[in-house]
Amino acid sequence: LDWRGIVDYAGLPCVLKDAYGGGWKDVYVCRSLEELVHQYDQSALRTMIVQEFIEWEHYVRCICLGRAEVLPIKYDPRERRYHVEHDHLSPELGRRIAEDSLRLVRALGYDMNTVEWAIRGGIPYAIDFMNPAPDMDINSLTPHYFEWAVKHMADMAIRLAKHPRPQRAELSWDRLLAGGNAAPVGQAGRRRSGRGRTRSSRGTAGQA
Numbered sequence: 001l002d003w004r005g006i007v008d009y010a011g012l013p014c015v016l017k018d019a020y021g022g023g024w025k026d027v028y029v030c031r032s033l034e035e036l037v038h039q040y041d042q043s044a045l046r047t048m049i050v051q052e053f054i055e056w057e058h059y060v061r062c063i064c065l066g067r068a069e070v071l072p073i074k075y076d077p078r079e080r081r082y083h084v085e086h087d088h089l090s091p092e093l094g095r096r097i098a099e100d101s102l103r104l105v106r107a108l109g110y111d112m113n114t115v116e117w118a119i120r121g122g123i124p125y126a127i128d129f130m131n132p133a134p135d136m137d138i139n140s141l142t143p144h145y146f147e148w149a150v151k152h153m154a155d156m157a158i159r160l161a162k163h164p165r166p167q168r169a170e171l172s173w174d175r176l177l178a179g180g181n182a183a184p185v186g187q188a189g190r191r192r193s194g195r196g197r198t199r200s201s202r203g204t205a206g207q208a
Contacts, residue, residue, distance in 0.1 A: 056118035066156040070098040
């Protein structure tokens with residue numbers, strides 16, 4: 001791997017994390033190239049992502065349901081806690097985050113997902129958006145947001161029961177990243193994960 005090229009692209013410090021992980025497990029803030037290589041060497045067979053470290057000023061976790069409903073909640077990843085604060089986003093920023101969250105879940109084909117945004121200088125950076133089985137326990141969401149989630153999950157289940165839709169095929173990002181819509185794997189080629197693969201992204205991820 002071209003570690004120097006990866007560091008030049010993502011910058012230092014950077015974040016190394018499991019591409020398919022969750023719950024903030026196996027997430028490392030690396031402050032040197034040597035530390036990055038060391039942590040990667042401990043990752044065994046996991047596919048890892050290298051991301052830019054974002055010194056965020058505000059953090060938002062969006063609950064996305066049915067590829068139509070978005071609830072942006074103020075969240076503190078350091079405390080792993082939601083804050084019941086309804087006016088934590090300006091109308092313009094709230095609208096942008098909701099619209100971009102919907103674009104992501106529709107591209108992924110997820111009916112249930114959470115999308116996390118780190119906001120720096122008024123710009124939202126998507127740092128995690130592949131969580132199709134999010135924690136929606138009442139003790140995590142707080143009773144206020146739990147009620148919203150239960151209602152909209154029930155509405156979605158009833159809607160799909162009354163008007164079933166075909167199961168979507170597994171999707172590939174190749175066509176989406178090329179500027180089109182995400183295509184079924186059979187059309188765009190199947191991706192496989194494996195040891196020796198890492199991904200890097202700039203301006204899309206980080207945590208403090």
